[in-house]
Amino acid sequence: MNHIELRDLDDDDLDAIFEMMRDPEGVAMAAFTAEDPDDRHAFDAWITRQRGDDDVLYQVVTENGGFAGTAAVFTIDGDREVSFWIARHAWNRGVATAALRLLVSREAVRPLFARAAEHNLASVAVLRHSGFTEVSRNVAYAPGLGREVEEGVFVLLPALDGA
Numbered sequence: 001m002n003h004i005e006l007r008d009l010d011d012d013d014l015d016a017i018f019e020m021m022r023d024p025e026g027v028a029m030a031a032f033t034a035e036d037p038d039d040r041h042a043f044d045a046w047i048t049r050q051r052g053d054d055d056v057l058y059q060v061v062t063e064n065g066g067f068a069g070t071a072a073v074f075t076i077d078g079d080r081e082v083s084f085w086i087a088r089h090a091w092n093r094g095v096a097t098a099a100l101r102l103l104v105s106r107e108a109v110r111p112l113f114a115r116a117a118e119h120n121l122a123s124v125a126v127l128r129h130s131g132f133t134e135v136s137r138n139v140a141y142a143p144g145l146g147r148e149v150e151e152g153v154f155v156l157l158p159a160l161d162g163a
Helices: 011-020 024-030 040-052 095-106 121-129
Strands: 004-008 057-063 066-076 079-086 112-117 133-142 147-156
Touching (some): 057 095
Parallel strands (some): 079 112
Antiparallel strands (some): 066 079, 112 147, 133 147
């Protein structure tokens, strides 16, 4: 059985994150990515902003101690939102679902929102397995595909007992 953990980001993770976020298959699945995934300068500036923002919880996902992706919580327009990106070598083994459940357990704010490109069926399944419900759809330009893409907006509501 795989052991999944979340940990703080270290400088030693930056190359692995950059490579993961420029993998063509991962970019196509995520769709809403950097304009140029191969631009290391833009990546470094972006990750520096993430690390310096007290409102952002940016975590490294590990599988059996090795790098498997990232997961984050941040605020957009006053709403708390989660995001995850799993490296292709860790796809289809439950890593994303385990990582998202760990991330959600560390974030007390509800509702929590998430977004997924409609063609990214794996991410949609992870969100649904983790208790998120689709509440709307938007169409927006997706740099990772170079065209407009439909995106589902999901929400995780507070439990009835207030937790």
